[in-house]
Amino acid sequence: MADAYTAFIGEAFAGEPLNHVMVQAFADLVGQAGGGPVADVGCGPGHVTAYLRERGVDAFGVDLSPQLVAAARAANPGIRFDVGDMGALSVSPGSLAGVVANYSLIHTPPDVLPTTLAELSRVLAPGGYILTAFQALDGNDATAEPFDHKVSPAWRYSPDHVIDLLGQTGLQEVARLVIAPAEDPVRGFPQAHLLARKTRD
């Protein structure tokens, strides 16, 4: 599905202002905090990595799929893209100013999510930011629920649950944007965009 995904997602991202308003804020906050390297984990074809770089962020991409990393490199010459697992990054502790996980944590099963978030926190410097967007659950009756996805198993999560897990790894919520379910014409899911900052190890 790498080619099909690459063909539509860049334009979809660019054409929907609410999808990138938090990415813009993240870029500004990372810059105000002094900048530094930022990993776009589960970067897919690299459109968010490129968007961050256009806004002055020293961003690079990481993705599990060699096909998507190849597509990202082809579409964005000069930007670094690595094949890698966001659950075990080849990055030194505390070395990043920020991490973006845009619709990529959805493929992380609920029992693995805590260790994956701990890994993203491990690589963040104190004061560093994480931004994650995902299909969300309404309310807090459940923390996670599987949903149909064309490529691989996927889960939607309760935003409060993700913030709780981030809190356990030393990150504190800064802001959240939840796009109303009616704005998702396909599945009618709310879309959560969560921004958090590392306040302790």
Ligand SMILES: C[S@@+](CC[C@H](N)C(=O)[O-])C[C@H]1O[C@@H](n2cnc3c(N)ncnc32)[C@H](O)[C@@H]1O
């Ligand atoms: C729905 S796509 C989102 C891609 C891109 N971030 C975007 O905003 O369109 C999910 C991406 O996460 C990647 N992914 C899933 N699990 C991963 C993991 N453990 N480590 C790195 N990438 C992963 C997939 O290969 C895929 O490119």
